[in-house]
Amino acid sequence: MHISSKGSGPKTILAIGGTGTGKSTFGRIVFGVNTVSGEGHSSITKQTALYENDKYRYIDTPGFSDSNGRDDSEVFRNMLTLMQNYSEDNKFKVDIILWFCLESERCDQTLQRGANFIQKLVEYADLDNFDGNIWKSVLIIIRGPMLSPNLSEGPKVAAKLAMTKFINEKNIVDAGNLTVKVDHLACWIFDINDIPNDMYNTMSAEHRLIWNVYSKEEIGGKVRQRISRLPFGVEINFVHARCKRCNCLGDPRLFDNLCHPSNNPPPRHNIQMEHYHPRKLVRGHYGPVILVHSDSKRPSSEKILPTMISGALTGAAAIGRPASAAGPYGLAAGTIAGGVLGAAAGVIWTAKDKCRDCQRPFTDEGCVKQCSCCKRFLGESGCRWRFACCQWEETKIGCKTRPICITPECDLEELDPCVCGACGMLLGTEGCSRDVDHNVIYEKDDFDDTDSF
Template sequence: MRLTQQCILAIGDTGNGKSFTANIFGANAKVGDTSISETDEITIYNIKGGFYIDTPGFNDTDEEKKDEKTVHLIFLKMMESNIQNITTILWFVTPDIRARGSYKRQAQFIESLAKYHKGNAWDNTIIVTKGDQSSNSDGPRDAAKEIARDISKTGEFKILLLESLPPTNIYVKGKFQSDELNEYGVFKASEPELILAKYESLMKGHLECPICLNLKKVKCSKCCEETDPRLAFPKCHLETESFHPNTENVHNGNVIDNHPFSYSYKHSDRYVEARTRYDFDHSPPAWVVRVATIGIVNPHCPAIENGYWNCCHNNDANSRGCKAFYPCCGNDIHSSGCQKIYDVCRHKCEETGCLTICKNCKKKLDEKGCKERCKNCKNENSCNIKGCIEIPHNWLN
């Protein structure tokens, strides 16, 4: 696939010449009307024949999280600007054995650009080393070898600006011609066209075989991220757990009518005393009669021999009552209960529930919940919010 426009991506540590090189390709360092997009960290310049993407510096220490943020911002900016192809990657480095960790992370980023690309991103990469030929510049290439499957076509440009050298330097004192200096990787900042020519020679063929980014959206099953995995927010949600969202206290069983006490027996009418034989009546009224009649009348009264209950005519005064009733309410045994209770737990309806259940699914709390939530942040809407912990996403194909 041959492109009609170049898209040059400059990456590397701060202060290694990314912005200077942007001017070599024709970008306006002041970022005037020639830029199509600008943020505080990433700038995409219009240059002759295409674009130049100037990126924030990777960290030269082991602060991996900062580098991850830089990678995320670069991918995001390219997606926002609808950049789908990179023709050349300029990897700016300063030989430093202490930066080995940073070199490896930068090499991993270059490799990630070709995640969905059939070709090799390193075929379109130029390692731009700031320093003279005697400096140890094997660190970046060694890091690339650990990551890449093949770096045989990776370009290398060791550049040293003459203006940055002290007066005692041999290249300054020797007063060499430009072509002689260029053979040793020394270039004059006042001759940007010669630096550009060197870049163009190293970029030969890149336009015909660009790196296809193939930025695409995929969804994470654990959070709301729906983007290219290389652009994803680094935080996701932990595995889910089931839970019951609302609870309530209830009683166990069905409501029934009930009498709190067992029934008893009683007689519903009075006990009648019966007199069957006559005895002398010693009551005051009888004596009044005797006095008034001067003993002529001798009143008698029947003696008590037995009696009976008027309700059932039972003649046993100590007999069990003939009527069954509930002492709690006085109603007979055929009456409905005088209070409502639950038939299993036997609690009254007005008492606080003795069993806690889920208000939604009506299951006990020790049974599997009816809803899912993130095990870490406990948010049941975790699919709609950013992740809460730095764990891998689960991308759906």
């Protein structure tokens, strides 16, 4: 079932206030709905409930400062959850709010919390069409005869403070002419428990009304007359949002009061230093470079026979150098002389034999570079893999270090921390600290999956 503000259907009455102030009793006596009430200061109403008849829909709520130790914010979330469940297009219409209070000259913490909760009902109101003054639709019900007019000042001051805070937070610039005036009704219903010898039974109705004392029949007409003067209608809007630090999702007023703290200690990464190579592996020649003639026969991997070595020595002697002498550029003299190549090819080169490319004798210095490891010319496919940054082999540990986050779900490049500094759990999970302000990210559209945060 959905509650609609259209037409002339039943009026929606929201009863809110402290434990034992008569919310459930009012529902039954004044509005004729079948509520279940407690006695004294015991809280019978455990969950927000909606009762209805042909004329009224009465929302009965658990009391603030619950005798069972329930947190006031839990009571508020419970109440708001029911409204959201009955909302249409994320809007819920309340016609009249009854705020039940005890007699009080001073604004104490209990009254201020209650006033703040009432003001939060219009947290997401359309301020282009509504000034945020929810108190025009509030009637304060003072339980007691209120022998002094000052005994209603406590809740009225709390209402003004809540409205002032709302104006400042919303930066309402034209609020100078806004007047916060809250109507109240003091009452004591003397015949609820049907005590025959009650002193009020002997008093005339006129006398009792001076002391704000009513019978069950009288109080109904009095309340209905009083609420008829109030402007009917407060629209409660619901929004969709997420908390960036915990797993809360939906309307921020319904968020759990547990979250991951933003400081002391702040969120962090699980940092570990990692060795890495900044450049990729490349294949190349990394053995000593020798110079050979391009058209000389390159040896294969066959063994060099002793006769070939003898040929190499002969080739070296032919140019008057020891075979072990060092040649230019640190190249083996025997290689430069061509003796080894000649021996490997089974050929003894002489000074008359020339390279077709450079036209120099094979006994002279070679004209192309060759890898001594694989015997391939430089420029051909390499024989070893090494990192381009440091020339280290691929089995070596990285040549540079960098911080990484070892949390699997984390992308360190985004810089946003990934775990709670207090409990070490991943952000986006259930919070660990009570009464921590949420980091709210509002959705552009109702649960628009394209919205990121």
